[in-house]
Amino acid sequence: QMFYSRKWIYNTIKILKYLVITGWTFHTLGLIARWIISNHAPWTNGYEAMIYTVWATMLAGIIFGKKSNLTLATTTCVSSLLLLFAFVSYLDPTITNVVPVLNSYWLMIHVSIIVASYGFLILGGFLGLLSLILMIFINNKNKNILDLRISELTIINERSLIVGVYLLTIGTFLGGVWANESWGRYWGWDPKETWALVSILVYAFILHM
Secondary structure, eight states, X not given: OOSOOOHHHHHHHHHHHHHHHHHHHHHHHHXXXXXXXXXXXXXXXXXXXXXXXXXXXXXHHHHXXXXXXXXXXXXXXXXXXXXXXXXXXXXXXXXXXOOGGGOSHHIIIIIHHHHHHHHHHHHHHHHHHHHHHHHHTOOTTTHHHHHHHHHHHHHHHHHHHHHHHHHHHHHHHHHHHHHHHHHSOSOOOOHHHHXXXXXXXXXXXXXXO
8 A cells, every 4th residue: 555556455454454453352352251251350371461462462553553554554463473372382271260479459450551561562662673674675766655654653653652661660660569468568679570670761761762
């Protein structure tokens, strides 16, 4: 569509967009069903965290892809690869009981916000990669259209990272509150807490730059 304005291309993209949104809707229903069956939030183990991350990534793509087909296409490719990884890896899809330390209402609040941030940050990362790829193919004939697309992706990339950093920061603070309830301390500099802080600082630096 960037290079050839044809009606059949436009109609094909429209049909594919509806298929993607329909797939995401079924994904949502699957998560709800898993929640009802297990009687706890569906992000308590590696497999569930993976499929929830994919759900959040697609949500980010649908939100920012309303006016950018390129954004939705990129998100769909990334989400498909992550789902493929969840399917072929050794992650166990079995619904199990929650371990005692996770049996808290903070599981629903803290983990949902943190993992949702991953979706927006993943989207930002791959939009940046796509922008670099488009830069490689710029020439005198397509410079105007590709510059426009790169600007579009850059704006959406920045907004996606802003949402991701906000969610990551809020989720990390809430994680500290949960840690205090579970272990009697807000911050212990364990690897997960340390890397959460490093992630916030790195993305904050990127956004400020």
